[in-house]
Amino acid sequence: TEQVLDVWGWTPYLGVEATDTISAKGRCSEADAILTSGAIAQTLGELPIPVEVVDDFTSISEVDAALRRIFDV
Numbered sequence: 001t002e003q004v005l006d007v008w009g010w011t012p013y014l015g016v017e018a019t020d021t022i023s024a025k026g027r028c029s030e031a032d033a034i035l036t037s038g039a040i041a042q043t044l045g046e047l048p049i050p051v052e053v054v055d056d057f058t059s060i061s062e063v064d065a066a067l068r069r070i071f072d073v
Contacts, residue, residue: 001035002055004064008073033070035063 005011018029021043024034033050034041041053052066067073 001063001067003068004059007064008067035066 001016002011005014005016010045014032015024016020023045024031024040024048024068025044028034028047028049029030031049033052035052035057036044038053038055041051050070053069054062054066056062
């Protein structure tokens with residue numbers, strides 16, 4: 001995720017954190033979006049922010065596509 005933000009020049013504007021499911025739910029008011037696995041997305045339920053499922057976080061193209069869906073880039 002950080003690599004994609006670096007390419008876009010957005011690193012100074014967005015932070016990336018790895019959290020567990022409970023922390024993600026509790027901190028969603030501080031987040032712009034959540035990128036997560038399908039299994040965790042199902043446990044999160046409805047949230048007031050975009051939730052994008054990413055199967056392979058090592059895939060720059062997959063992370064890029066997820067961020068583009070969220071931020072309409």
